[in-house]
Amino acid sequence: MKLLLLPSIQLVISIAHAFQYEELAQYVNNHEEEYMEALRDWVAVESDSSDISKRPDLHRMMELAAEMLRTMGGTVNLVDIGAQELPNGETLAMPKVVTAQFGSDPQKQTVCVYGHLDIQPAKMEDGWATDPYNLTELNGNLYGRGASDNKAPVLAWIHAIKAYRALNMELPVNVKFVLEGMEEVGSNGLDGIILAQHDTFFADVDFIIISDCIWLSRRPALTYGTRGNCYFFAEVEGPKKDLHSGVYGGTIIEPMTDLIGILDTLISPSGKILVPGIREAVAPLSDEEWKKYQDIEFDIDGFKEMIGVSQLMYNNKVDLLAHRWRYPTLSIHGIEGAFSASGSKTVIPAKVTAKFSMRQVPNMDPAMVKKQVTDYLHSVFAKRKSPNKLKVTMLIGAKPWLADTQDPLYEAGKRAIKRVFDVEPDLIREGGTIPVARTFQDVTGKSIIMLPIGDFDAGMHSQNEKISRYNYIEGTKLFIVYLNEVAQIKKQV
Template sequence: MNIGASLSILLVLSTVHAFQYNQLAQYVDEHQEEYVEALRDWVAVESDSSNVLRRPELHRMMEMVAQKLQQMGGAVESVDVGDQELPDRQTLALPKVVTARFGSDPNKHTLCVYGHVDVQPAKLEDGWATEPFNLTEINGNLYGRGASDNKAPVLAWMHAVEKDNGVLPVDQALPVNVKFIIEGMEETGSNGLEAMILAQKDTFFSDVDYIVVSDCGWLSRRPAITYGTRGNCYFLAEVHGPKQDLHSGVYGGTVIEPMIDLIGILDTLISPSGKILIPGIQEAVAPLSDDEWRMYQDIEFDVDDYKNKIGVSRLMYSNKVDLLAHKWRYPTVSIHGIEGAFSDPGTKTVIPSKVCAKFSIRQVPNMDPTVVEKKVSDHLHSVFSKRQSPNTLKVSMVIGAKPWLADIHHPLFEAGKAAIKRVFSVDPDFIREGGTIPISRTFQDVTGKSIIMLPIGGFDDGLHSQNEKMSRYNYIEGTKLFIAFLNELSQITEAAV
């Protein structure tokens, strides 16, 4: 320990019960090289959950997480969540879910931090400018796979908890009790997690008051709090015709082709201008309120930046409010592809006998997946029957994930707002996420607790892409934000909740 660090701890100790943000912030600044080194160690582990060959690395990653939490003084448990089924009937052990507890003072609120330490695949050849598993700092950005999604945020939460670790044990020094639940399968569907949450509903989660998820990013350079995600209804529409694939020369013209039927019904889902044509879908959507409209107006969002990033000459909507609304709070239909048809390079002359379209409809309040399922099925069967085809149509909904929407006036969000104001001296943007983060909905449905999504990732971190990065600024200021947030949380009175 160097003298500077010792001084910092003395400062921290003297302020344990009277929150003095500036001293804590200074402590974080002084330890930032250690924090970057910790991130470097984690990024070096190729914890790709989608690649079964990397499973040993993923197990090692979970052990590192458990070890770190133990060193911090937590009560740590590595929970076995069973096996993953592989296509060839083999099974593979899932990475353990690591839980930890810091403090169990009944007079303090209890926050549960969720995060994941598995990553998307990455190879230098994909177009990375640096080795993806060797954290590399360039102009204040820390490049590496998983840096922003979600290793740095998980570490920032750990730093926020351990920063008090001087003379008083960390669990006594913390203004709230903190629990961690860290998984290693988020990128491939959080296998085993929902069952584990359900099983620990009345044990691990029984004393949890709030859950925080920091697995997303800001919308711009302005800090943000995420209060909603869209859900998703994912459909398969399968048209089945001849009993086997046919040669298009030999049979073309004599059979009614399943692929042509399928194209015909898919073309009735959405108009070129983005209007959903399935009766009863658009009608269920909660209208945009004036408050919401005004909030969207104030959000920092550059439409041209967004357009350029995607690389298109025109978006579906040209003004900010329409664009944000259709990104976050209106449903849309995406057609992902067709299974069973010819999809390889080359020129095969086949009439596919069985083709299965995959499309999904993003869900927003007040849509109900059960109702959506029926409307879509009724609509497709209706347009299909008009074709008078001898082929058969089967429609099934294989995912029915509800949207999540929180009340931004809840004290939890007020706490987040106050913490951001303290660290960044600005009010946050309250934003939503167009994608589905099922874990937030699962936490809400299973535990009944209040959830907040408090991102520290930048808007341009390149999650799932080449050259993913976390800026040193966001990592370090994010750690301060979490410290400030813990303090704000401790101020919430029971009555307010």
């Protein structure tokens, strides 16, 4: 008897049968050293978006990525996003956004891979064991600034596409890339591109994939949520110049004393945010979510050892994960204008600026957080009856992002991880912020997945950032398989 199949079912089966994973995986294994050299070349570029003196390196980084994609046969564009205004009033060109496209078959799904190529600052004197801009392999780990965040994951996606093309295998889906160079400073200019190209570049995109995140443990993971970020400056200004503490101490109300005083009212020793209205805005933790946290693999003792502390804020896994992912936190990052060099200096600074941030969660709104924090600090400052001046500014107001784990994208992710790693993945949230995720969600209305390959101990934003050779290579295989799994999702017409 001849079995008749509907065209859509025939398409799915033909793709499944055509997928030659072993051959593709072997190609990846055979080209490991080539991949190491590519990462070494990228890590060597000091593409620090926060340091304007490094802007030529950042421009070069974007050009390197564009050229790599061109040599693979992609349709590549460098999109101008304009200039940023510097504190002194001058302007500086921002790095262009790289867009690329591989395939345009309307019968196939189209995925858009987002990544960024800018990095956090890094210096040997910060406590690095190796040169942060010279990729160094030790015990199977590849150390270098940007190795995990986000250069290796971007390269892994490129390697995945290249493997298909090198073996003359048809890509199971159309693939687009959006690579930016300003993520570490708030993704300046990117929202404008997404809005402007909503009906052009993004018009045929079915799904968006972000790999700018890490696993929670040694078990592979799929990420379905991130916190937002409201970043503040609180500036207290007093005398017209810095003063000698021996001459003027005890005669003036010092700006630093005022600043430390108001900072102390933001958060309690137990981590409770004291700004009125913040806790009341947080979406309640559901029973289902609580159970999901219980099932996640997480080693509290190993976590403490990794970061070098003897005590955490919470002693059980569920509370710790909940406060890491889905409750707001407030962190004080530094004070500008204060004496911080080595040695001693008896100065009373005339102006000091505190830098702090609040990671926000559903259902918090950045505009409301700005008002709550600003009003609160001014009310606290007023009670001090100080003649000094307080100015509160919110520099970043990124919203949180949350996805539906029942979405077919996540089912495809589970199948891909099972195929490559032979385990079921953890479903996790991320405590950090990736602003573009919420922008993609709001503007395009497309399903988004975060598919990490970074190690749980990657050291992102910290000293000795790294990705393991294992995660880099097996992550490339994961991306290869994931494209095939996405191809089997029924295309919406």
